[in-house]
Structures are given as structure tokens and as C-alpha cells.
Amino acid sequence: MQHRKVSVFMRPALLAVAASMLVSACGAASTPVVQVQTAVVKETVQVVVTKEVVKETQKEVVVTATPAPAQPEEKFDLRVLVPCSPPTGDAYNIMMAAFSASHPNVTIKKECTGSGDYAQGIYTMAAAGNLPDVFLGADLFTVPFVAAGALLDMRPLAEAEKNDVFNDIYPNILKLGQVPGNNGVYMVPASLDTVEVYYNVDMFTKAGVDLPKDDWTWDQWIDACQKVMAKNPGTYCNNQSSWWAHFVPWIRGYGGDVLSKDGTKSTLSTPESVAGLKAFGEQWTKYHIAAPPGVDLGPDPFLSQKLITWHHIPGFMKSFREKATFKWDVVAMPSHPKGQFTGMGTYGFGIAKTTKHPQAAWDFVKALASPAGQRIELTSYIGIPLLKSMANDPAFAELNAPPANIKAFAKGSEIGIFPRQDYPAKCGSLYAGLVNQTMNAMLEAIQRGKGTAQDEATKADAIIQKCLDENIKK
Amino acid sequence: MVVTKRRSRQYWINTLQGYIFIGPVVLGLIIWTFGPMIASLVISFTDYPLLKSPTWVGLQNYVDIFTRNDELRVVQSLQVTATYAVMALPLGIILSLLAAILLNQKLRGMPVFRTAFYLPTIVPAVASAFMWGWLLQPDFGIINSLLKTLGATNPPRWMAEPESALPTLVLIGAWGIGGSMVIFLAGLQSIPEVLYEAAKIDGANDWQMFWRITLPQLSPTIFFILVTGMIGALQYFSTAFLLTGGTGGPLFATYFYNLNLYDKAFKWLFMGLASAMAWVLFLIIFVLTMITFRSSDAWVFYEVKR
Numbered sequence: 001m002q003h004r005k006v007s008v009f010m011r012p013a014l015l016a017v018a019a020s021m022l023v024s025a026c027g028a029a030s031t032p033v034v035q036v037q038t039a040v041v042k043e044t045v046q047v048v049v050t051k052e053v054v055k056e057t058q059k060e061v062v063v064t065a066t067p068a069p070a071q072p073e074e075k076f077d078l079r080v081l082v083p084c085s086p087p088t089g090d091a092y093n094i095m096m097a098a099f100s101a102s103h104p105n106v107t108i109k110k111e112c113t114g115s116g117d118y119a120q121g122i123y124t125m126a127a128a129g130n131l132p133d134v135f136l137g138a139d140l141f142t143v144p145f146v147a148a149g150a151l152l153d154m155r156p157l158a159e160a161e162k163n164d165v166f167n168d169i170y171p172n173i174l175k176l177g178q179v180p181g182n183n184g185v186y187m188v189p190a191s192l193d194t195v196e197v198y199y200n201v202d203m204f205t206k207a208g209v210d211l212p213k214d215d216w217t218w219d220q221w222i223d224a225c226q227k228v229m230a231k232n233p234g235t236y237c238n239n240q241s242s243w244w245a246h247f248v249p250w251i252r253g254y255g256g257d258v259l260s261k262d263g264t265k266s267t268l269s270t271p272e273s274v275a276g277l278k279a280f281g282e283q284w285t286k287y288h289i290a291a292p293p294g295v296d297l298g299p300d301p302f303l304s305q306k307l308i309t310w311h312h313i314p315g316f317m318k319s320f321r322e323k324a325t326f327k328w329d330v331v332a333m334p335s336h337p338k339g340q341f342t343g344m345g346t347y348g349f350g351i352a353k354t355t356k357h358p359q360a361a362w363d364f365v366k367a368l369a370s371p372a373g374q375r376i377e378l379t380s381y382i383g384i385p386l387l388k389s390m391a392n393d394p395a396f397a398e399l400n401a402p403p404a405n406i407k408a409f410a411k412g413s414e415i416g417i418f419p420r421q422d423y424p425a426k427c428g429s430l431y432a433g434l435v436n437q438t439m440n441a442m443l444e445a446i447q448r449g450k451g452t453a454q455d456e457a458t459k460a461d462a463i464i465q466k467c468l469d470e471n472i473k474k
Numbered sequence: 475m476v477v478t479k480r481r482s483r484q485y486w487i488n489t490l491q492g493y494i495f496i497g498p499v500v501l502g503l504i505i506w507t508f509g510p511m512i513a514s515l516v517i518s519f520t521d522y523p524l525l526k527s528p529t530w531v532g533l534q535n536y537v538d539i540f541t542r543n544d545e546l547r548v549v550q551s552l553q554v555t556a557t558y559a560v561m562a563l564p565l566g567i568i569l570s571l572l573a574a575i576l577l578n579q580k581l582r583g584m585p586v587f588r589t590a591f592y593l594p595t596i597v598p599a600v601a602s603a604f605m606w607g608w609l610l611q612p613d614f615g616i617i618n619s620l621l622k623t624l625g626a627t628n629p630p631r632w633m634a635e636p637e638s639a640l641p642t643l644v645l646i647g648a649w650g651i652g653g654s655m656v657i658f659l660a661g662l663q664s665i666p667e668v669l670y671e672a673a674k675i676d677g678a679n680d681w682q683m684f685w686r687i688t689l690p691q692l693s694p695t696i697f698f699i700l701v702t703g704m705i706g707a708l709q710y711f712s713t714a715f716l717l718t719g720g721t722g723g724p725l726f727a728t729y730f731y732n733l734n735l736y737d738k739a740f741k742w743l744f745m746g747l748a749s750a751m752a753w754v755l756f757l758i759i760f761v762l763t764m765i766t767f768r769s770s771d772a773w774v775f776y777e778v779k780r
Binding site (some may be wrong): 120123124126127144147148149150234292293294295296297298425428432433434437438440441444445448450462463466467 | 523524525526544545547607611612613614631633634635721723724725726737740741742743
């Protein structure tokens with residue numbers, strides 16, 4: 001009998017321990033640490049590879065590559081982590097071409113990684129003290145990576161040179177590589193990436209609707225969308241979503257903002273912000289022009305012509321040129337009652353704070369923002385020059401359509417806004433954590449008509465404000 | 475009187491060899507399982523944003539789990555998980571038992587049917603999740619197209635609506651009953667034929683034989699499937715993660731506990747809170763497993779008393 005009691009007790013205990021192992025195992029299986037580590041493929045990049053990738057423009061790169069400062073003869077490796085897919089892979093090739101010509105003593109160790117859970121991979125590498133010398137960044141990563149002490153401030157390296165490259169970059173796009181209250185630059189942005197409107201010219205033409213123009217208002221767009229959709233059953237007009245670069249411009253366009261100027265108050269429920277959120281939500285609830293939440297239109301819905309327009313950054317041009325079976329073009333984001341606003345966000349490259357070769361890493365990274373590098377991005381249709389000195393570069397005129405109106409992207413230097421980055425770390429940001437989750441919940445309820453903009457914004461404000469109050473005091 | 479028995483040299487060699495053979499497994503268990511478990515227990519009492527050193531916060535994470543539902547949604551995700559378990563567990567047991575009974579018939583070609591029922595179990599979770607995602611796509615999916623062809627004017631919107639998303643996951647889960655079905659089949663085949671013969675002689679009909687013989691004889695199997703199924707349901711993650719893009723949508727209708735835990739650990743970088751959540755789940759599973767074991771005396775029939 002005694003034996004049985006012990007046995008009965010032990011079995012659940014053992015099962016519970018086994019369960020906990022499963023919990024641990026589940027965590028481990030889902031952990032991006034594992035994904036990233038196993039996905040990393042080290043390869044020594046040979047010059048042959050470089051030649052293959054930048055065949056068309058190789059000559060230009062070599063000629064205009066920034067002369068390297070006096071390098072020690074010592075040979076060393078520079079680790080570079082980059083997603084091995086376009087357009088970031090293309091940007092890497094630009095930097096590689098310029099760098100390898102001027103730094104024969106440095107071997108680039110390219111480490112490829114998938115883009116999924118990239119941030120977690122970087123966090124894990126940082127926590128393990130194993131960051132590569134150079135790695136891909138993006139506007140959404142700048143603040144958390146800097147807060148984590150993972151990134152080197154490149155401002156002193158730039159200022160030590162004759163021509164400070166940062167002076168020529170549009171200030172709003174440079175901001176994406178900076179953090180509030182700090183003049184440092186932690187990411188060299190790749191391109192003037194603003195969200196504009198790709199549209200299917202054929203669908204507009206066949207529907208007998210006037211082609212859109214850069215100065216259209218949202219009202220004009222909604223009207224045109226409804227007409228084109230009526231002629232193409234089963235399609236939706238746009239991919240507007242809970243991405244900040246889609247909805248924050250609506251709030252700004254009605255005179256509101258997500259945070260007060262000093263960053264201490266969540267201002268989603270001010271009359272101006274609510275008006276913007278209401279108008280944003282009416283794309284789903286009143287006009288039915290945006291793809292409903294939860295409806296999966298499959299891969300590449302613009303290419304498969306399930307979406308009439310595609311609101312995104314210039315990085316899609318190359319793919320659309322290669323794959324689209326219809327005529328397309330781009331126009332600037334339409335304007336709201338208080339002006340024209342659009343989100344901007346870009347990838348770029350940063351240098352690990354722990355690097356032993358900061359100068360070599362800087363020489364590698366800065367090639368991306370050089371006129372030659374920017375020109376290659378433009379002529380490869382992977383980005384728009386972010387240098388003020390290239391606003392009227394002859395390369396624009398030499399480009400073949402589509403898009404015929406590529407200058408619409410350049411307008412982003414005037415109308416582009418960047419995400420508020422002054423939320424305390426504990427509260428997250430527009431990309432992650434509490435702020436992101438709360439705003440997503442608010443937007444989804446509005447999009448689905450499950451709550452009014454006023455009610456949902458008030459609820460969201462209360463949650464975010466509580467976090468601001470608790471953490472700003474600290 | 476103490477009797478000391480001198481061990482032979484061979485005994486010690488055998489013992490040493492035994493320990494050497496099990497050494498790697500024991501070491502692996504200590505280093506890779508118990509080590510992280512203990513580490514997670516310690517971390518659960520800290521505020522640990524991964525990239526900065528952990529700071530001790532005592533029981534704060536455990537308090538936050540149950541008091542800050544507006545922000546953390548832990549209680550909400552626990553409710554979602556419990557609701558799923560309450561729906562999926564009985565349905566899974568009943569369907570797999572029914573399938574096992576059908577596949578236990580002595581008919582020609584039965585191995586083919588058994589294989590067909592078991593096949594979904596070997597399909598990787600990711601592949602099956604994406605397959606179901608496409609099949610159940612509300613506007614273009616095959617299932618709704620079929621329903622419309624059959625005359626349904628307003629077919630369900632499956633994962634696209636908060637009201638139907640969780641039941642949809644339950645239905646998807648029912649596709650993978652093959653594992654339980656095989657265990658039930660083994661259980662059915664181990665029931666002595668003489669019991670049925672005796673019952674027939676006594677005039678029992680099929681229904682009576684099912685209730686009085688099959689079910690009691692299968693109770694240890696049901697017990698096993700109940701316990702393992704309950705643990706699996708409370709740890710539900712991958713299909714919801716894949717079909718909702720990790721959001722637990724729509725409107726948090728499928729925000730399972732483990733999805734929330736994953737968010738807190740790897741998106742929010744609240745490692746301390748996530749560790750505390752893992753231990754709370756451990757305790758919930760532990761308690762429910764204990765209760766199930768305790769209750770088994772009342773309903774599980776063992777031919778040989780334990």
C-alpha cells in the first residue's frame with residue numbers, strides 16, 4: 001500500500017517534470033536563437049562573386065570607390081552579417097565591390113541569414129558577445145540596438161573625413177539611423193525609402209478611370225478605387241494595414257500625432273487623432289477598398305492583380321519590373337486635409353560597438369551612401385538616392401520605365417515622416433512590445449467595425465499612458 | 475549482525491561500464507534540461523531584458539501575470555488556451571476512438587484505411603498549417619468554394635473572424651487524430667475476446683458490450699490519451715502561430731498562452747516575465763495532471779490492481 005502511494009505521487013510528478021521539459025523544448029524550438037544560428041552560413045566572398053553581381057556597373061564602382069585611408073598591412077577578417085536576399089543582398093554587393101578594390105588586406109567573411117526573427121538573432125549574438133563587425137540594421141532596430149549597446153556611433157568616423165557624408169543625406173532619412181536625444185549616427189541608411197503608391201495602369205485604363213496624379217487627395221483616390229474595383233470583381237484597392245507607415249500618416253494628416261511633442265502623453269484620443277483614425281478605418285468599414293483583416297490574398301497580391309495598388313517602399317521596383325505582366329507606375333501618397341504625409345523606413349548597415357576594426361568597418365559601410373553606391377541602387381531599381389546632391393542626378397533621366405514616375409519616390413524627402421522613437425524601452429515602440437500590440441488591437445477593432453475610433457483610441461491611450469507614467473518617472 | 479559481502483572485481487568493472495554508458499545521457503539531461511530549467515526559475519524572479527544584466531524583482535513578475543491583463547493579456551491567453559483544451563480534448567478522444575473502432579473491423583483492405591487515417595500525423599506541423607490556411611481561406615479557399623457550390627450563401631469565414639477562429643483550430647486539430655487512433659486500436663486489440671463471447675452468451679447487445687466491456691477495458695488507454703492530450707493542448711503553439719502570423723488574431727481570439735509567452739520573451743524581450751509565465755504553465759499542468767491521476771482510481775480499470 002505504501003508503495004502504491006509513492007507510485008501514485010511519483011507518476012504525476014514525473015509527468016509534470018516531463019511536461020516542463022516539453023515546455024522548455026517548445027521554447028527552444030521556437031527560439032529564434034536556434035533558427036538564426038543554424039541559418040548562418042559562413043562563406044569567404046571571392047572577387048568572382050562580386051564581379052558576377054555588379055556586372056553592369058562594376059567599372060563605375062571601382063573608379064569612384066572612396067579611397068581607403070592608410071591601412072596597416074596586417075591581414076584580418078571582417079565579419080558582415082546580411083540577409084542574402086534582395087534588395088539588401090544587392091546593397092551588400094555594392095559595398096563589397098567598393099571595399100574589396102581598396103582593401104586587399106581584408107577578407108570579408110559574409111554571413112547570410114534569413115530575415116525572419118532577424119532582431120532576435122542580433123539580440124542573441126549581442127548577449128553572447130558574438131556580434132559581427134558589420135550587420136544589417138533597419139529603422140525599427142536602431143533604437144533597441146542602440147539601447148542594447150550593440151551599435152557604434154559612426155558620427156566621429158564620418159567627421160574625421162574631409163567630406164562628412166552625413167551632411168549630404170536628407171535629414172529625415174538620416175534620422176532613421178539615429179536615436180532621440182543623441183546626435184550619433186548608428187546606421188547608414190541604404191536609400192530614400194518612403195511609402196508611395198504602386199498602381200496597376202492596365203486596370204485603371206480598362207476601367208476607364210483617369211490615371212492618378214502626385215497631387216491627388218485621398219477622396220479622389222477612394223472614388224477611383226471604387227470605380228476600378230467595380231470593373232474587377234474580387235479585387236481590393238490597397239494593402240493599407242496596421243504598419244505604422246500606413247496609419248500614422250492618417251493621424252498626422254488630420255492634425256494629430258501618436259505622442260505629445262515632449263513624449264510624455266499618448267495622444268491617440270485627441271479629436272484630431274480620432275478624426276484620422278476614423279478616416280483610416282473607413283477604408284474598410286465605409287468604402288471597402290482595403291483588403292479586410294484576416295483575408296490572405298496569397299503571395300505577391302499586386303503581381304497577381306488581386307490588389308490594384310501597393311503602398312510600399314522603392315525596394316519593390318526591381319521585382320515588379322522583372323515579374324509584372326501588366327503596365328504599372330508609381331505616384332506619391334495622396335494628401336489628407338492637413339497636408340501630404342507618408343511613412344518612411346529603410347534598412348541600412350551599422351557597425352558593432354565591439355568591433356576591433358572600426359575604420360575598416362566604416363570604409364565598408366560608407367560605400368553604400370557614396371554617390372557611386374547610390375547611383376547603382378537607383379539604376380538597379382532597388383532604391384532612391386538619399387543624397388541631397390543627387391536630387392537632380394542625370395541617372396534619373398536615363399532610367400527606363402516602369403516606373404515612369406520614379407520621381408514620386410524622391411518626393412519622400414519632403415513628405416516623409418519617421419516613427420516616433422521616444423517611447424520608453426519598457427513600453428516598446430511602434431514596431432514591437434506594448435505600444436505596438438495596443439495599437440494593433442485598436443486598429444483591428446476599428447477596421448473590423450468592432451468599436452468606434454473614439455472608444456478604441458481612448459482604451460489604447462489609457463494602456464500606453466499607464467506605461468509612460470510608470471517608466472518616464474523612472 | 476552486519477554481513478559484509480565483498481564485491482568481485484568484475485562487478486565493479488560492470489558497474490563502471492554501466493555508468494560510462496549512461497553518462498552522456500545523464501550529463502545531457504543535467505546540462506541541457508535541468509540546467510536551463512533552474513536558470514529559468516531564477517530568471518523568473520528578475521527583470522531581464524536580455525541585453526542588460528538581470529535585476530532581482532522578487533515575485534513581481536508573478537504578480538504582474540495575474541494583475542496586468544490589460545497590458546500583458548496573460549489571463550486572456552490562459553482563457554483562450556483553456557477554452558481550446560475543453561473543446562479539442564473531448565473531440566479528439568471521441569473521434570480517435572470512433573476511428574479506432576471502425577478500423578478494428580475485420581474487413582478486407584483495412585491496413586490501407588489505417589494508413590490513410592494515420593498519414594496526417596506524419597505531415598510536418600508547418601506544412602499542415604499552411605495547407606489548412608489555404609484550404610480555409612474565406613474568399614478563395616477550396617472549402618468555401620465547395621460550400622458555395624453546394625448552395626451555402628454565407629459560408630464560415632474560418633480564421634478570418636474572431637468568433638470562428640478558435641473552433642477552426644479545434645477542427646484542424648481533429649485532422650491529426652491518427653496518433654491517438656493507433657493507441658486506441660492497440661487497446662481495442664488487447665481486449666480479450668472471451669469477454670465478448672461471455673457477454674453474447676448472456677444476451678448482451680453491441681451497445682451493452684461497448685459500455686460494459688470495451689469502454690472499461692479501454693479506460694487505461696483513455697487515461698493515457700487524456701493526460702498527454704491535456705498537456706499538448708495547454709502547450710498549443712505552432713498552428714496558431716503559423717496561421718495568424720504570430721499575432722494570435724483576429725482580435726486575440728487565438729492568442730494562446732504559449733504564443734503570448736513567445737511574444738513576451740522574444741518580441742518584448744521581457745525574459746523574466748516570460749520565464750515566470752513558463753513556470754506558471756508548469757504549475758498548472760502539474761496540478762491538473764495530479765488531479766487527473768488522483769481521479770483515475772474512480773474511473774480507470776486495471777485488470778491487475780496496481
